[in-house]
Amino acid sequence: xxxxxxxxxxxxxSTVEFNxxxxxxxxxxxxxxxxxxxxxxxxxxxxHSQGEYDVYSxxxxxxxxxxxxxxxxxxxxxxxIKWLPQQNAAHSLLSTNDKxxxxxxxxxxxxxxxxYNLKDxxxxxxxxxxxxxxxxxxxxPMDLMVEVSPRRVFANGxxxxxxxxxxxxxxxxxxxxxxxxxxxxxxxxxxxxFNIVDIKPANMEDLTEVITASEFxxxxxxxFVYSSSKGSLRLCDMRAAALCDKxxxxxxxxxxxxxxxxxxxxxxxxxxxKFSHSGRYMLTRDYLTxxxxxxxxxxxxxxxxxxxxxxxxxxxxxxxxxxxxxxFECAWNGSDSVIMTGAYNNFFRMFDRNTKRDVTLxxxxxxxxxxxxxxxxxxxxxxxxxxxxxxxxxLDFTKKILHTAWHPAENIIAIAATNNxxxxxxxxxxxxx
Amino acid sequence: MMLSKGLKRKREEEEEEKESLAVxxxxxxxxHPAVAQAPPAVASSSLFDLSVLxxxxxxxxxxxxxxxxxxxxxxxxxxxxxxxxxxxxPPVPSPPAAPGVxxxxxxxxxxxxxxxxxxxxxxxxxxxxxSQAPQPLADEGPPGRPTGGASPGLGALDLLGPATGCLLDDxxxxxxxxxxxxxxxxxxxxxASEGLKPGPEDGPGKEEAPELDEAELDYLMDVLVGTQALExxxxxxx
Numbered sequence: 001x002x003x004x005x006x007x008x009x010x011x012x013x014s015t016v017e018f019n020x021x022x023x024x025x026x027x028x029x030x031x032x033x034x035x036x037x038x039x040x041x042x043x044x045x046x047x048h049s050q051g052e053y054d055v056y057s058x059x060x061x062x063x064x065x066x067x068x069x070x071x072x073x074x075x076x077x078x079x080x081i082k083w084l085p086q087q088n089a090a091h092s093l094l095s096t097n098d099k100x101x102x103x104x105x106x107x108x109x110x111x112x113x114x115x116y117n118l119k120d121x122x123x124x125x126x127x128x129x130x131x132x133x134x135x136x137x138x139x140x141p142m143d144l145m146v147e148v149s150p151r152r153v154f155a156n157g158x159x160x161x162x163x164x165x166x167x168x169x170x171x172x173x174x175x176x177x178x179x180x181x182x183x184x185x186x187x188x189x190x191x192x193x194f195n196i197v198d199i200k201p202a203n204m205e206d207l208t209e210v211i212t213a214s215e216f217x218x219x220x221x222x223x224f225v226y227s228s229s230k231g232s233l234r235l236c237d238m239r240a241a242a243l244c245d246k247x248x249x250x251x252x253x254x255x256x257x258x259x260x261x262x263x264x265x266x267x268x269x270x271x272x273x274k275f276s277h278s279g280r281y282m283l284t285r286d287y288l289t290x291x292x293x294x295x296x297x298x299x300x301x302x303x304x305x306x307x308x309x310x311x312x313x314x315x316x317x318x319x320x321x322x323x324x325x326x327x328f329e330c331a332w333n334g335s336d337s338v339i340m341t342g343a344y345n346n347f348f349r350m351f352d353r354n355t356k357r358d359v360t361l362x363x364x365x366x367x368x369x370x371x372x373x374x375x376x377x378x379x380x381x382x383x384x385x386x387x388x389x390x391x392x393x394x395l396d397f398t399k400k401i402l403h404t405a406w407h408p409a410e411n412i413i414a415i416a417a418t419n420n421x422x423x424x425x426x427x428x429x430x431x432x433x
Numbered sequence: 434m435m436l437s438k439g440l441k442r443k444r445e446e447e448e449e450e451k452e453s454l455a456v457x458x459x460x461x462x463x464x465h466p467a468v469a470q471a472p473p474a475v476a477s478s479s480l481f482d483l484s485v486l487x488x489x490x491x492x493x494x495x496x497x498x499x500x501x502x503x504x505x506x507x508x509x510x511x512x513x514x515x516x517x518x519x520x521x522x523p524p525v526p527s528p529p530a531a532p533g534v535x536x537x538x539x540x541x542x543x544x545x546x547x548x549x550x551x552x553x554x555x556x557x558x559x560x561x562x563x564s565q566a567p568q569p570l571a572d573e574g575p576p577g578r579p580t581g582g583a584s585p586g587l588g589a590l591d592l593l594g595p596a597t598g599c600l601l602d603d604x605x606x607x608x609x610x611x612x613x614x615x616x617x618x619x620x621x622x623x624x625a626s627e628g629l630k631p632g633p634e635d636g637p638g639k640e641e642a643p644e645l646d647e648a649e650l651d652y653l654m655d656v657l658v659g660t661q662a663l664e665x666x667x668x669x670x671x
Contacts, residue, residue, distance in 0.1 A: 070495075070496070071495070072495050073495070161496075161498070161499070179499040179500060205655040205656075207499075207503055208503060208506075208507055209503065210499050210500045210503050212500060229504055262480065262508055262511050262515075263508065265504065265507050265508065265511070266504045266508060269500070269504060319483070320483060322501075325500075325501055325504065
């Protein structure tokens with residue numbers, strides 16, 4: 001969705017998230033804004049706009065803040081948005097920047113009362129001498145108004161930068177994770193949280209590992225996972241202990257000695273972890289691969305997919321320009337049969353777990369007109385080069401697809417390419433396989 | 434651990450650095466015959482310099498990206514380990530047991546070492562200034578944990594460290610578990626501390642410029658990385 005304003009750094013999209021039905025899609029950006037898109041209902045009258053997403057609401061979630069104690073500016077960039085399961089007519093979401101999480105309530109107003117006895121149309125008090133009879137005010141339809149209001153502000157819970165939030169399946173609690181700690185909150189209580197993971201060492205000089213992502217299990221409200229900068233996953237059970245510093249399970253793949261380099265640890269750092277919809281598997285993204293883990297097997301992932309292995313020989317340059325620290329997200333489709341993740345040059349990759357086929361697609365205005373079919377792309381690493389192949393050396397490393405999301409039920413994906421949002425739909429195969 | 438001349442560079446030097454990196458990266462090329470059999474044993478000093486530069490840059494941020502910092506430090510430790518002459522070095526050398534760094538590396542950076550040290554001290558002096566600031570409020574950590582009701586005044590004593598505060602003993606430490614002083618502990622750095630001036634006991638025949646052994650450099654790096662309290666005993670050989 002192109003912005004009407006001149007593109008600036010504030011417009012860079014920093015997170016994308018579908019709600020539980022897929023009807024709404026929220027994006028957060030570097031300027032602290034949240035934009036919510038709503039899917040238009042399919043109608044026979046306008047078949048061309050079947051199920052397309054239009055802007056539903058825009059609001060400023062976070063503002064830049066100044067921490068006077070530390071003389072630090074707190075960025076307003078939205079790191080994560082998570083929707084709450086819908087429990088009434090209103091929609092609710094959590095949005096967070098580095099330090100503060102906010103609960104927003106989104107309501108619709110499409111009627112307004114008219115015919116007050118004491119007030120006139122503009123709301124001014126009537127002259128009582130003109131009132132001769134009583135009337136019952138009636139609700140009349142009006143243009144749809146979407147109202148957004150902040151319901152809770154969960155502040156002062158984190159010393160370090162928040163990287164994840166996750167709503168529990170109990171719909172009452174949620175967790176927030178920063179580099180060293182994970183806190184559990186009750187959605188209705190803002191003045192305290194419960195610390196459930198703390199990996200801060202007694203001496204900061206002993207710090208060798210940080211928390212990079214965390215998520216609650218989709219069905220078991222006592223289970224959650226968190227990933228680390230050393231490439232490990234820890235599954236924790238909140239019933240086992242109040243402080244979950246001891247994991248129930250540790251998922252870690254031994255280093256491949258033939259691929260060992262000075263950058264082994266950096267590229268093994270997990271940038272995202274997602275439970276499958278079934279709850280049986282976890283998906284992780286590190287710098288070069290996506291991996292599927294079975295919750296019952298800690299020793300190694302059950303599947304590993306190469307996202308852009310051609311970068312393995314370029315790690316030194318990527319270390320120098322800091323690209324090696326880029327944090328890519330990953331996503332499951334609704335049936336857990338396909339996984340998706342972003343890459344460079346505005347490429348994103350999909351892997352079909354059943355057929356073992358994969359595809360590289362590009363999110364760019366040049367290559368995708370509305371309703372056009374996306375053409376698979378290929379990166380050539382030497383050898384035979386086809387006409388439309390891109391060579392590794394001409395990849396644009398400033399065009400990174402870090403944030404992607406998949407509709408919970410249908411083949412609709414949302415891709416954030418810097419300050420542009422692309423929504424792709426698979427019209428032919430809209431049913432899940 | 435070396436602090437080499439690469440700490441403060443002009444832009445032109447950085448450009449040269451990039452070129453030298455392209456040349457030096459041969460060890461990562463899987464097609465290279467020397468690499469095909471054995472993983473890289475020794476990093477080039479330019480990779481080391483680059484990492485130190487990154488570490489320095491990361492520390493200069495008002496609020497360092499902890500993940501970036503930790504990954505750079507760990508990578509630097511790997512590189513450092515590979516540069517040591519003895520193969521028996523553990524992959525993550527923990528101070529102060531690590532043996533000395535290769536002599537040629539030290540020799541090549543001796544002249545500029547004191548210059549970079551001076552500039553580092555200058556950079557860190559602004560952090561030191563915070564220690565004279567008014568006492569910080571107590572708990573910066575998660576509010577949910579029971580904190581034992583520590584008052585702001587006691588928090589400041591924690592900054593001074595047990596070496597100076599006779600009011601503090603082990604019994605008090607439980608009170609401070611939840612107080613996160615990570616942002617303030619680094620002000621304990623002072624230029625006159627033992628970690629910086631090796632002094633004559635390092636042996637005769639040394640050059641005028643202070644030659645720091647690896648234990649001290651490691652200690653120095655740890656101070657740069659985080660909250661190294663100065664009451665910690667100095668390394669061996671003192």
